[in-house]
Amino acid sequence: MKLFDVYPLFDLNFIEAEGSFLWNDRNEKYLDLYGGHAVISIGHSHPTYVKMLTRQLHNIGFYSNSVRIPIQEEVAKQLGKLSGYEDYEFFMCNSGAEANENALKLASFHTNKKKVICFTKAFHGRTAAAVAATDNKKIIAPINETDNFIFLPFNEIEVLEDAFKNNEIAAVIIEGIQGVGGVQIPTTPFLQKIRTLCDRYQALLILDEIQSGYGRTGKFFAHQHANIKADIVTVAKGMGNGFPVGGVIISPEIEAKHGLLGTTFGGNYLACAASKAVLEVMESEKLMVNAKEMGDYLYQQLKEDEIIKEIRYQGLMFGIELKMPCAPFRNQLLQDFRILTGNASCPNTLRILPALNISKKELDVFISAFKTVSKLNIKKNEQILFC
Numbered sequence: 227m228k229l230f231d232v233y234p235l236f237d238l239n240f241i242e243a244e245g246s247f248l249w250n251d252r253n254e255k256y257l258d259l260y261g262g263h264a265v266i267s268i269g270h271s272h273p274t275y276v277k278m279l280t281r282q283l284h285n286i287g288f289y290s291n292s293v294r295i296p297i298q299e300e301v302a303k304q305l306g307k308l309s310g311y312e313d314y315e316f317f318m319c320n321s322g323a324e325a326n327e328n329a330l331k332l333a334s335f336h337t338n339k340k341k342v343i344c345f346t347k348a349f350h351g352r353t354a355a356a357v358a359a360t361d362n363k364k365i366i367a368p369i370n371e372t373d374n375f376i377f378l379p380f381n382e383i384e385v386l387e388d389a390f391k392n393n394e395i396a397a398v399i400i401e402g403i404q405g406v407g408g409v410q411i412p413t414t415p416f417l418q419k420i421r422t423l424c425d426r427y428q429a430l431l432i433l434d435e436i437q438s439g440y441g442r443t444g445k446f447f448a449h450q451h452a453n454i455k456a457d458i459v460t461v462a463k464g465m466g467n468g469f470p471v472g473g474v475i476i477s478p479e480i481e482a483k484h485g486l487l488g489t490t491f492g493g494n495y496l497a498c499a500a501s502k503a504v505l506e507v508m509e510s511e512k513l514m515v516n517a518k519e520m521g522d523y524l525y526q527q528l529k530e531d532e533i534i535k536e537i538r539y540q541g542l543m544f545g546i547e548l549k550m551p552c553a554p555f556r557n558q559l560l561q562d563f564r565i566l567t568g569n570a571s572c573p574n575t576l577r578i579l580p581a582l583n584i585s586k587k588e589l590d591v592f593i594s595a596f597k598t599v600s601k602l603n604i605k606k607n608e609q610i611l612f613c
């Protein structure tokens with residue numbers, strides 16, 4: 227049987243990883259500034275992570291949610307404390323899309339309404355409701371087409387209230403920072419206005435922190451920079467540092483009922499051990515502080531570079547918009563310097579999402595490579611599309 231060919235692949239076979247580095251089957255060392263789509267939060271194969279997962283596997287790997295699984299409560303308690311959402315409740319699932327699917331479903335059950343406001347350039351996943359809230363027609367199959375999702379222009383305050391007035395809105399779903407959309411940061415007034423309108427029109431505010439959460443921006447959640455609180459927050463990616471796990475953080479105003487949500491694998495012992503390890507390391511190694519410091523350092527080092535049109539960043543979530551297409555730049559970083567970076571839906575934006583414990587020395591390797599590739603491309607300036 228062959229693999230279903232849905233991904234364009236780099237010809238790389240990694241067989242070992244540690245911290246911010248990966249080694250391939252030819253023993254070549256790569257610097258990871260992308261963490262496999264923002265997943266690696268505490269670094270590859272962190273010793274605490276390896277120890278806790280190994281120990282858990284020796285004890286018990288799986289039983290279903292038909293029995294008490296106290297380690298789920300431990301994760302919820304630690305997550306509540308670190309995120310500032312202590313009085314909320316927690317439902318564990320397996321991925322980002324599933325977290326958003328459950329969040330949207332919950333909002334609809336709770337409000338008994340079905341229209342959802344979402345935004346241009348949004349990405350919320352590939353399952354039914356999550357993909358319907360995603361601004362990419364190419365990945366919406368006919369079966370997922372629905373007029374329940376109303377797309378509004380991102381960061382435009384003026385058009386918000388009409389959408390609430392003219393529709394029975396169950397929820398607004400918005401990323402803490404748009405990731406796939408090219409690291410687009412919602413302004414504080416925009417988020418605060420959404421919060422106010424959700425309260426005024428009895429709609430729930432769902433913050434998708436799947437990419438921007440878990441300390442990446444220097445606060446536990448990106449929306450906390452705007453001083454607002456969500457009714458539902460969704461998490462995944464960095465939560466498990468590579469172990470597939472997701473979760474829905476739910477306001478105490480939303481009443482739980484048996485059967486409302488459910489999952490076979492969600493909250494299994496191994497997912498919980500991985501989640502606990504991430505939270506422990508985040509706290510003990512002060513990774514949110516490091517994310518802020520390293521992010522500011524990277525920005526200072528790159529901000530004057532001539533190839534850059536704009537840097538959008540918060541902590542260690544970077545969208546570096548180039549004056550040229552990102553693909554050749556990214557390929558040069560990979561081929562000539564063995565540095566992994568990411569792209570975004572806007573073709574000129576390079577996405578940088580390193581582990582939250584990356585050091586200055588490791589970032590310096592990237593900064594020097596970036597400047598070299600930049601100089602080379604400025605020389606061939608016929609390639610540069612000033613846009």
Ligand SMILES: Cc1ncc(COP(=O)(O)O)c(C=O)c1O
Pocket residue numbers: 263321322323324326349350351352401405406434435436437438462463
């Ligand atoms: C903001 C956001 N939401 C949801 C998802 C979907 O997560 P998953 O791929 O785990 O289903 C992603 C994945 O990139 C994401 O960036």
